[in-house]
Amino acid sequence: MTRTEINDIIVNEIKKVLENDTVELNAETVIQDIPEWDSLNNVDLEMTLETECGIDFEVGEFEELKTLADMIDTVKKKVN
Amino acid sequence: MLFNSNEFIFLFLPIAFALYFFLNAKVSILAGKVWIILASLFFYSWWNINYLPLIVLSILVNFFISQALMKEPKAKKSYLLLGLAFNIGLLGYFKYMDFFIKNFNWGFGTDVPLLHLALPLAISFYTLQQIAYLVDSYGGLVKxxxxxxxxxxxxxxxxLIAGxxxxxxxxxxQFASLENKIINHKNIATGIFIFSIGLFKKVVIADSFAKWANLGYANVDVLNLIEAWATSLxxxxxxxxxxxxxxxxxxGAALLFNIKLPQNFNSPYKATGLIDFWNRWHMTLTRFITTYIYKPFLKSLGKISFEKAMIATIFTMFIAGLWHGAAWTFVIFGILHGLAIAVNxxxxxxxxxxxxxxxxxxxxxxxxxxxIIFRAENMDTALSMFKTMFAGEIVLYEKFGAYLGFLTQYGIEFGDxxxxxxxxxQTVAYILLAFIIVLAMKNSTxxxxxxxxxxxxxxxxxxxFIVAVSMASKFTEFLYFNF
Structure with a gap:
């Protein structure tokens, strides 16, 4: 799995749960700071990554990841 | 020892602080650490030394189970279950046993005697923190x-006592960092400033409201409509x-030691929804229950859906309600908040x-x-308060009688x-001022x-600081000590 693929999964999921195609996202975006983002959206994103990438997050692990880049790094490590 | 008592402010805190940095500078870091542990245990024992063995036992058991768990990956699940059973068992026994017996007796018509255990101070808080450590040890997240x-x-x-x-x-x-062992003047100044804000909030504002709230809840049956609103507010x-x-x-006190505690409130009464509220109120509890209850529970339900997420939310808030105390009022409070978040x-x-x-x-x-449900001793009191707030007797200021006397034909009275x-x-002024503070002002963070x-x-x-210290004649306890 490449970084771009993981990035696409994350970006698409964020747009999907927020029902908002225009939200601006880049590697340094802090997920919690996205307007309207809440804990429910966060679980959505976590579980989507788990199913689509075939990985498992430990309890509390996902909350540690602040930016898109953090998420991509962690997922990449788990996939390989 | 309460934070707003003279023995804490003028004796314990200065001594704990001065010796901590003296030991760090002149003896060793190890001595500083041992000192802060002894000082904290002394602080804890000041209320009731009988519960000291309990907290020490809890620390030892949790630490050794966590270490064993990390050393023997093959048996880690058994260790985790053992640890969870220990923590939940301890909390269950001391906090919920009588509640359970009462309901058992009521349901089965039995007469099992109650244990009448006093709630060990801080047990709800230190148990949660250690469960997180244990679960993270299991997940390999502890370094x-x-x-x-x-x-x-x-x-x-x-x-230690209330988060x-x-x-x-x-x-x-932060406790391991060497940089934090050196006195930091900016942190001391900031710490004293924030401590003073907190002291003022507690002694001058909260304790004034406490007088009216306590009298109101003690006399629910005789209140008039305006009194009921004043009491609840x-x-x-x-x-x-x-x-x-x-x-x-x-x-503030932690900052004196160069330790930064997490933010717990972010102007919660400015919230424009219940999701917003719980992201602003007791934020560290929200963080805990989201990570350690809500998510694992939701994941255990299989493929995520909106409906399942709502069920998980209500379940989580039910647990959060019960965490506050062993009573049906807290259970109802939690479920109502869960439902309100779902509606949101x-x-x-x-x-x-x-x-x-x-x-x-x-x-x-x-x-x-x-x-109101959260505060009332039982649901009858809460319902009686609701009734008075909407259908109670209306009494207006005596002086208004001269102009509005015709209202008496509608059952409105004039008096005290x-x-x-x-x-x-003063009551009206305090309520108005409080609204201004919580809605218009920046918060202490x-x-x-x-x-x-x-x-x-x-x-x-x-x-x-001076206003608060001079007004603190009798030291009322903090509400969250009971949870």
Whole structure:
């Protein structure tokens, strides 16, 4: 799995749960700071990554990841 | 020892502080750590030394199970279950046993005697923090394994009794850091400033509201309509200023030791929805229940769906309610909040707009009503309060009688409006001022983050500190000590 693929999964999921195609996202975006983002959206994103990438997050692990880049790094490590 | 007592402010805190930095500088870091643990355990034992063995046992058992779990990956699941059983068992026995027996007796018509155990101080807080450490050890997320740092993480006196509910990952590195062992003047100035804000909130604001709230709840049956509203609002404000005042004092006291505790409040009464509220109120509890209850529960339900998420939310808030105390009022409080959060999510999905002021108005009133259930001794008292708030007798100020006397034909009376809660014009002024403070002002986290030493901040600190200390004649306990 490449970084771009993981990035696409994350970006698409964020747009999907927020029902908002225009939200601006880049590697340094802090997920919690996205307007309207809440804990429910966060679980959505976590579980989507788990199913689509075939990985498992430990309890509390996902909350540690602040930016898109953090998420991509962690997922990449788990996939390989 | 309460944060607002003279023995804490003028003896314990200065001595704990001075010796800590003296030992760090002149003896060793190890001595500093041992000192802060002993000081914290002394602070804890000041109330009741009988519960000291319990907290020590809890620390030892949790630490050794966590270490064993990390050393023997094959048996880690058994260790985790053993640890969880120990923590939940301890909390269950001391906090919920009588509640369970009472309901058992009621349900089965039996007569099992109650145990009448006093709730060991802080047990709800230190148990949660250690469960997080245990679960993270299981998940391989624990890096800090130093026993002394772990013990300080659990016992550090500023946050020991009523939070903020700290996480080992944010605390243990701070206790291990060498940089934090050197006196930092900016932290001391900021710490004293924030401590003074908290002391003022507690002594001057919360304790004033406490008088009216306590009298009101003690005399529910005789209140008039305006008194009932004043009582419920007084409690709503008391709860916020009491708990956030306590938190400010904790954050300030910890800063003296160069330790940064997490933010616990972010102007919660500005919230315009229940999701928003729980992201602003007791934030460290929300963080804990989201990570360690809500998510694992939701994941255990299989493929995620909106409906399942709502069920998980209501379940989580039910647990959060019960965490506050062993009574049906807390259970109902939790479930109501769970339902309200679910309604909030449905509304958000519907994309129907709502004016900002209306969203605030609905949220604040929901909170005010739910805090009646939270405060009342039982549901009868709560229902009686609701009834009076909407259908109680209306009494207006005597002086208004001259102009509005014709209203008597509609059953409205004129007299001493606040006689049952011993309030007067001051009560109205306090409620209005409290609204202004919680809605229009920046909060203490903002002041902490923007603190600079100047003659103005010095003057503000001194005024708040002196007023609060001179008014603190009798030390009322903090509400969250009961949870």
């Amino acid at each position: 800090e394994k130093n026993f002394l740092d772990y013990t300080i993480f659990v016992t550090f006196f500023p946050q 903020p509910i700290v996480h080992h990952k944010e605390m243990m590195p 007084s409690y709503t404000f008391q709860l916020y200023f009491d708990f956030s005042g306590y938190t400010d004092m904790a954050i 999510h449905y509304w958000k999905r519907s994309k129907i707009g709502m004016p900002h002021w209306l969203a605030w108005f609905i949220t604040f009133n929901f909170l005010n009503f739910s805090f 409006v606040f006689q049952h809660i011993k309030g007067q014009a 903002y002041f902490k983050d923007h603190f600079t030493s100047s003659k103005y901040t010095l003057a503000a600190t001194l005024i708040m």
